[in-house]
Amino acid sequence: MTGTAAALVGVTCLFSTEATARPAAGAPPVRDTIGGILAFVVPGNDPYSRHQGMSTDRVGGATDGAMASLEHTFDHASPVPLLGRAAGNLPGAAAVAALVNMYAVTVDARSLAGPFAAPFANLSHTAKARVFELLDTEPQFTGTMLTYVVNAIPTLAAFAAYSEASAFDPARRVLTGRPAGWELTRYAGVGDGWDEFEGYYRDVDRIED
Helix, strand or coil: CCHHHHCCCCCHHHHCCCCCCCCCCCCCCHHHHHHHHHHHCCCCCCCCHHHHCCCCCCCCCCCCHHEEEEEEHHHHCCCCCCCHHHHHHCEEEHHHHHHCCCCHHHHHHHHHHHCCCCHHHHHCCCHHHHHHHHHCCCCCCHCCCCHHHHHHHHHHHHHHHCCCCHHHEECCCCCCCHHHHHHHCCCCCCCCCCCCCCCCCHHCCCCCC
């Protein structure tokens, strides 16, 4: 069975509302899935990036803060069940993880085994791109909320990666260090102004009519 055909069978099960449908066994590996997504969107020097075969020598998207932030965002953006009873009627980040990992297995069944609990995180960068290609072209998603969810996954991941979430303490509402997004964009940081913009040119403070 091809990956696309297997995915169609899986999606049919996810949307099944028959009485014989069974809940998914156990919760999906949310944090590893999100780490794999962030590494795909913004590769860095983290284990997820190195395993996918595309990494850099500096920090990337898969930081603890960004992973927690993206999980929180998924949970609050999609609080209602997104998948059928066959997938346990999962909402939010758990639904995203279940969906992405199902397609990961159809792209490469070997992703079930690897250093991470999430099949998606065990894929190569190229295979991850194939997962999103299948999700983006899945005909059974047309006219459903999943169309918007699938489109939002990489977009929200990019926001989390380039935000201050990697170094933000939500309890104290302060930065604990230099955020990964600042390093990635070479942002100089917050400033109270610059000397060259103080005062007037050659002491001219007004223009007479």
